[in-house]
Amino acid sequence: MTLTHFNAAGEAQMVDVGDKAVTRRVAVAAGLIRMDPKTLALIEQGGHRKGDVLGVARIAGIMGAKRTADLVPLCHPLALTRVAIELDARAADCAVHCRATVETTGQTGVEMEALCAVQVSLLTVYDMCKAMDRGMTIECVRLLEKTGGKSGHWSRTAGAIP
Numbered sequence: 001m002t003l004t005h006f007n008a009a010g011e012a013q014m015v016d017v018g019d020k021a022v023t024r025r026v027a028v029a030a031g032l033i034r035m036d037p038k039t040l041a042l043i044e045q046g047g048h049r050k051g052d053v054l055g056v057a058r059i060a061g062i063m064g065a066k067r068t069a070d071l072v073p074l075c076h077p078l079a080l081t082r083v084a085i086e087l088d089a090r091a092a093d094c095a096v097h098c099r100a101t102v103e104t105t106g107q108t109g110v111e112m113e114a115l116c117a118v119q120v121s122l123l124t125v126y127d128m129c130k131a132m133d134r135g136m137t138i139e140c141v142r143l144l145e146k147t148g149g150k151s152g153h154w155s156r157t158a159g160a161i162p
Contacts, residue, residue: 014074020107025148027102029114031141032095033122039133043096043125044089054087054096057124061085064120065102065113075112078104083113085121096125099144111146 007013043053062083069077082103089096100117102110122138129136145155 012074014076015108017076017107020150022105022107023148024105025103025109025146027109027111027114027146028099028144029102029111029118029142030097030099030144031118031122031138032093032097033125033136033138034093034095035129035136036133037091037094039129039136040089040091040094040096042132043129044091053125053128054089056128057087057096057098057121058085060124061098061100061117061121065100065110065117068113068116071116072112076108078106078108078110078113080104080110080113083117085117087121087125096122098122109146109149111143115141115143 004015046052062085065083066080069075080102082101084101086099086101087096088099098118098121100114100121102114102117104110104113118141119138122141126136126138142156145153147153
């Protein structure tokens with residue numbers, strides 16, 4: 001397998017997807033942000049003075065998916081048909097977990113959009129809570145699954161971090 005974002009001379013290029021079949025494409029990505037238990041409790045109670053942290057992070061993730069081509073230089077701009085962001089505060093590991101599902105019907109996949117959505121959602125949590133907890137860490141951002149296109153279905157192997 002070769003890297004498709006380089007031409008024969010080794011120069012960066014946008015991949016030509018013009019001859020690819022139009023198929024339904026879905027990608028699911030996930031990640032988490034760890035924080036102090038007091039920060040997580042404040043988020044869960046809705047007591048943050050900036051408002052609904054998870055609600056704002058959800059909207060930010062949707063916006064991030066839609067703007068991926070503006071951030072990643074060789075990404076194709078895509079007409080997304082669905083972006084779903086799930087945010088789950090988990091006291092057991094003092095973290096907010098994020099899962100993004102992105103869909104389109106097109107000639108190229110939406111893995112980058114799903115990964116970007118997770119990152120932007122978690123960055124928004126950080127931004128809204130940094131005055132209280134600058135030690136938060138964003139971790140384990142990864143693709144969980146993708147479907148569609150010539151390569152078909154791919155899923156992270158069993159035993160991976162949930």
